[in-house]
Amino acid sequence: xxxxxxxxxxxxxxxxxxxxxxxxxxxxxxxxxxxxxxxxxxxxxxxxxxxxxxxxxxxxxxxxxxxxxxxxxxxxxxxxxxxxxxxxxxxxxxxxxxxxxxxxxxxxxxxxxxxxxxxxxxxxxxxxxxxxxxxxxxxxxxxxxxxxxxxxxxxxxxxxxxxxxxxxxxxxxxxxxxxxxxxxxxxxxxxxxxxxxxxxxxxxxxxxxxxxxxxxxxxxxxxxxxxxxxxxxxxxxxxxxxxxxxxxxxxxxxxxxxxxxxxxxxxxxx
Amino acid sequence: xxxxxxxxxxxxxxxxxxxxxxxxxxxxxxxxxxxxxxxxxxxxxxxxxxxxxxxxxxxxxxxxxxxxxxxxxxxxxxxxxxxxxxxxxxxxxxxxxxxxxxxxxxxxxxxxxxxxxxxxxxxxxxxxxxxxxxxxxxxxxxxxxxxxxxxxxxxxxxxxxxxxxxxxxxxxxxxxxxxxxxxxxxxxxxxxxxxxxxxxxxxxxxxxxxxxxxxxxxxxxxxxxxxxxxxxxxxxxxxxxxxxxxxxxxxxxxxxxxxxxxxxxxxxxxxxxxxxxxxxxxxxxxxxxxxxxxxxxxxxxxxxxxxxxxxxxxxxxxxxxxxxxxxxxxxxxxxxxxxxxxxxxxxxxxxxxxxxxxxxxxxxxxxxxxxxxxxxxxxxxxxxxxxxxxxxxxxxxxxxxxxxxxxxxxxxxxxxxxxxxxxxxxxxxxxxxxxxxxxxxxxxxxxxxxxxxxxxxxxxxxxxxxxxxxxxxxxxxxxxxxxxxxxxxxxxxxxxxxxxxxxxxxxxxxxxxxxxxxxxxxxxxxxxxxxxxxxxxxxxxxxxxxxxxxxxxxxxxxxxxxxxxxxxxxxxxxxxxxxxxxxxxxxxxxxxxxxxxxxxxx
Numbered sequence: 001x002x003x004x005x006x007x008x009x010x011x012x013x014x015x016x017x018x019x020x021x022x023x024x025x026x027x028x029x030x031x032x033x034x035x036x037x038x039x040x041x042x043x044x045x046x047x048x049x050x051x052x053x054x055x056x057x058x059x060x061x062x063x064x065x066x067x068x069x070x071x072x073x074x075x076x077x078x079x080x081x082x083x084x085x086x087x088x089x090x091x092x093x094x095x096x097x098x099x100x101x102x103x104x105x106x107x108x109x110x111x112x113x114x115x116x117x118x119x120x121x122x123x124x125x126x127x128x129x130x131x132x133x134x135x136x137x138x139x140x141x142x143x144x145x146x147x148x149x150x151x152x153x154x155x156x157x158x159x160x161x162x163x164x165x166x167x168x169x170x171x172x173x174x175x176x177x178x179x180x181x182x183x184x185x186x187x188x189x190x191x192x193x194x195x196x197x198x199x200x201x202x203x204x205x206x207x208x209x210x211x212x213x214x215x216x217x218x219x220x221x222x223x224x225x226x227x228x229x230x231x232x233x234x235x236x237x238x239x240x241x242x243x244x245x246x247x248x249x250x251x252x253x254x255x256x257x258x259x260x261x262x263x264x265x266x267x268x269x270x
Numbered sequence: 271x272x273x274x275x276x277x278x279x280x281x282x283x284x285x286x287x288x289x290x291x292x293x294x295x296x297x298x299x300x301x302x303x304x305x306x307x308x309x310x311x312x313x314x315x316x317x318x319x320x321x322x323x324x325x326x327x328x329x330x331x332x333x334x335x336x337x338x339x340x341x342x343x344x345x346x347x348x349x350x351x352x353x354x355x356x357x358x359x360x361x362x363x364x365x366x367x368x369x370x371x372x373x374x375x376x377x378x379x380x381x382x383x384x385x386x387x388x389x390x391x392x393x394x395x396x397x398x399x400x401x402x403x404x405x406x407x408x409x410x411x412x413x414x415x416x417x418x419x420x421x422x423x424x425x426x427x428x429x430x431x432x433x434x435x436x437x438x439x440x441x442x443x444x445x446x447x448x449x450x451x452x453x454x455x456x457x458x459x460x461x462x463x464x465x466x467x468x469x470x471x472x473x474x475x476x477x478x479x480x481x482x483x484x485x486x487x488x489x490x491x492x493x494x495x496x497x498x499x500x501x502x503x504x505x506x507x508x509x510x511x512x513x514x515x516x517x518x519x520x521x522x523x524x525x526x527x528x529x530x531x532x533x534x535x536x537x538x539x540x541x542x543x544x545x546x547x548x549x550x551x552x553x554x555x556x557x558x559x560x561x562x563x564x565x566x567x568x569x570x571x572x573x574x575x576x577x578x579x580x581x582x583x584x585x586x587x588x589x590x591x592x593x594x595x596x597x598x599x600x601x602x603x604x605x606x607x608x609x610x611x612x613x614x615x616x617x618x619x620x621x622x623x624x625x626x627x628x629x630x631x632x633x634x635x636x637x638x639x640x641x642x643x644x645x646x647x648x649x650x651x652x653x654x655x656x657x658x659x660x661x662x663x664x665x666x667x668x669x670x671x672x673x674x675x676x677x678x679x680x681x682x683x684x685x686x687x688x689x690x691x692x693x694x695x696x697x698x699x700x701x702x703x704x705x706x707x708x709x710x711x712x713x714x715x716x717x718x719x720x721x722x723x724x725x726x727x728x729x730x731x732x733x734x735x736x737x738x739x740x741x742x743x744x745x746x747x748x749x750x751x752x753x754x755x756x757x758x759x760x761x762x763x764x765x766x767x768x769x770x771x772x773x774x775x776x777x778x779x780x781x782x783x784x785x786x787x788x789x790x791x792x793x794x795x796x797x798x799x800x801x802x803x804x805x806x807x808x809x810x811x812x813x814x815x816x817x818x819x820x821x822x823x824x825x826x827x828x829x830x831x832x833x834x835x836x837x838x839x840x841x842x843x844x845x846x847x848x849x850x851x852x853x854x855x856x857x858x859x860x861x862x863x864x865x866x867x868x869x870x871x872x
Contacts, residue, residue, distance in 0.1 A: 021867065022867070023864045023865070023867040023868035023871065024864070025864075026860055026861070026863045026864030026867060027860070027861060027864035029860040029864075030857050030858075030859070030860025030861035030862075030863075030864055031857070031860070031861075032860075033852075033856040033857045033859075033860050034853075034856075034857035034860075034861075036852070037851075037852035037853040037854075037856055037857060038852075038853055040848075040852045040853075041848065041849050041852055041853050044838075044848065045845055045848070045849060050838070051837075051838050051840065054837055054838075058837075064598070064612075065612070065613075065653075066612055066625050067612075067624040067625040068625055069625070069832070069833075070832055070833050070834065070835035070836075071833065071835060071836075071837075072833040072834050072835070072836045073836055073837050073838050074836055074838055075372075075833065075836070077838065141851075141856050142852070142856075144851075145848055145851055145852045148844060148847070148848055149838060149840070149844075149848060150838075152838050152839055152840040152841075152844055153836055153837070153838055153839075154836065154837050154838070154839040155834070155836060157836060158373060160371045161371055161372060161373075164371055195287075196287075199287050199290075199291070203294075206294070210294070210297070213297070224359070224363065236372070236377060237370065237371045237372035237376070237377070238368060238369070238370050238371065238372070238377045239368065239369040239370075239371060240366055240367075240368050241362055241366050241367045241368075242359065242362040242363045242366045244362075245358055245359055245362035246359055246362070249355040249358060249359055252351075252355065253351065253352075253355055256348075256351050257348065260344050260347065260348055263344060264344050
């Protein structure tokens with residue numbers, strides 16, 4: 001057990017080191033921050049942003065005396081911004097996961113990994129943790145911006161809902177990365193891995209819309225595979241055990257399938 | 271074969287996903303699956319499948335015997351993992367635990383709702399006649415479904431695509447919500463961007479739908495009141511809406527029968543044009559003294575001779591026309607003589623109205639003076655820049671401090687008066703008023719009242735039938751259901767105690783009957799056809815009737831879920847810091863370090 005954990009940590013460290021010396025990783029982070037930042041300011045401070053809309057409404061209330069329902073601006077902001085971050089992650093995550101195994105295949109190091117004494121799933125878990133940590137690190141500066149905004153909330157806002165929303169984002173990311181890792185293990189082309197992952201993820205995120213459009217029991221089951229719906233639920237501030245189980249299933253499935261695909265590779269080459 | 275290989279190699283398989291995406295987007299845009307989107311998607315899947323097969327064949331050709339075995343093992347393992355995960359998700363969906371971390375439990379149902387919905391005996395179905403389901407409404411309905419299980423269901427019906435269903439429910443416009451349980455159906459209200467489905471509305475609607483109590487509402491006739499049938503200036507829509515809410519509507523002609531029927535839940539006087547006879551107004555007064563409920567709607571420049579009745583309650587009808595000069599109404603196309611009300615009193619009738627509009631064409635204001643024992647709450651209050659015009663013919667309209675009354679004015683008031691257990695008003699407003707009916711209105715009320723009072727001391731917990739008994743002054747009114755236990759009680763008061771006690775239903779109406787209620791509006795136009803369904807007008811009328819019918823005791827008091835009113839109060843420095851940090855500094859850091867690393871690696 002201890003050995004296993006040590007192995008996972010070794011792989012994890014190696015992966016992380018790769019990211020922090022790779023110009024591509026920084027470029028990805030830079031673009032991610034740019035897009036997230038533009039939307040962050042637009043949603044919070046822009047013309048149509050939540051602060052301005054609320055102020056406009058307050059002025060209207062003062063002028064006409066019409067009583068309006070209460071508005072929770074920070075909560076609204078979180079809904080919009082985390083909703084957008086979920087969408088953005090769908091584009092970014094396949095790029096992060098694309099190289100996980102495809103690079104190894106390309107540089108002919110996959111055989112080493114496949115035949116090493118470390119079990120396949122330990123490798124997969126280590127790699128997944130590494131890429132997830134990188135994604136979380138990318139999120140940290142944005143989280144700091146959000147905290148500055150939320151600290152200006154009046155009256156102060158309890159942090160349970162924002163925390164839950166970000167946990168949701170992390171779970172969403174882990175699920176997508178896990179699936180992406182499996183797809184990356186199937187091919188030696190990173191671009192192909194990214195595109196297929198993207199297609200699969202987009203399909204999984206719109207499947208509930210499709211399902212509710214078509215109806216019927218089969219589609220209902222398919223609809224429950226949706227990734228964005230449970231995410232939206234968590235962002236809203238509601239923890240549903242079925243949502244957590246769904247995310248966990250995606251993560252486990254991704255790791256398992258990756259291990260399987262490397263396993264078959266070992267026999268193919270022998 | 272070679273050509274096919276080249277085709278795949280040169281990226282031909284990309285047509286597959288491409289076609290699938292095309293098909294999916296076509297399905298989204300057109301909203302239907304047939305025939306083009308499905309064809310596109312299927313073609314894409316076939317191409318992708320062919321490619322996979324082809325790849326598989328390449329892979330297979332490499333496989334030796336051992337690897338094939340390993341492959342089967344892998345497939346078996348994968349399948350079992352899939353099954354296990356599927357089962358886990360199925361179970362998690364079946365037995366889910368939900369924790370609502372929002373401050374005000376925005377996404378949870380109140381305990382009353384959960385109890386009501388989980389104990390449904392008959393299936394209840396909510397039908398919403400709209401084209402596009404609203405996500406927040408759907409969330410609410412899903413919550414109901416979760417606690418109601420198979421007994422609760424909901425559906426969205428597009429009235430244009432399924433006109434048959436829409437016709438069955440009598441749908442006339444988008445956004446109507448109807449409830450149905452077995453054969454009973456009930457109109458709940460409309461949903462639109464301004465007013466979404468609320469738990470308060472839905473739960474009370476369901477409670478009403480499955481309850482067996484039906485209240486009778488009598489509409490006074492014979493003095494030019496607004497017609498109950500479809501007619502010019504009639505209140506047919508209002509009557510229909512009441513019927514949809516489980517009320518029984520009947521006309522009442524007090525010239526034909528001397529007294530208000532004992533089973534009357536509410537008596538409505540809707541815009542009389544001619545005066546009531548003395549006897550009629552006396553009958554109403556007596557009805558009120560026994561714990562009745564009356565809705566009075568009187569337009570200006572009519573005198574229904576209701577003054578003696580209203581004065582008991584401290585209400586005076588001002589004959590001047592209410593003018594609204596604030597210009598608020600002009601924004602929505604209303605004239606100065608159509609006061610727009612946005613200010614509502616704090617009362618069960620108007621508690622949900624904050625911020626909503628209702629309007630009253632040609633209204634008179636109401637004045638009240640305090641009468642001991644009567645609780646009064648203003649319902650409709652005009653704005654500051656309105657006045658009561660004494661001479662509306664004198665154009666242009668101008669406020670004249672000598673003859674006109676300065677606003678804000680009251681257009682509607684709700685009053686209630688506690689009635690003592692024996693059926694006599696707890697506080698008698700004026701001795702003259704109460705003496706008169708006693709002397710004139712035949713001996714019937716007094717004798718029946720007295721056995722009732724005799725009966726009351728013996729069965730202490732069941733004083734209810736006693737008060738129930740009192741409204742049946744004449745034997746002719748006996749067919750009323752509530753009145754029936756009385757004859758058994760009154761003649762032999764000590765013996766029949768067992769008979770009234772086992773009737774469980776007796777407790778409830780008795781309790782509600784200990785209060786007389788009245789709502790007075792200085793306008794009846796607002797409830798007429800065409801205007802009734804606009805803005806909150808209909809709700810003002812319907813809520814008044816349900817308050818008067820004393821259903822509020824049975825409606826569940828569910829606090830509406832409200833978000834905390836919260837703002838982000840950011841200083842200019844904070845805002846510009848965030849702007850710089852998020853849009854400029856962070857991306858620059860990322861991109862510059864990428865460039866630097868790339869440069870150093872070269």
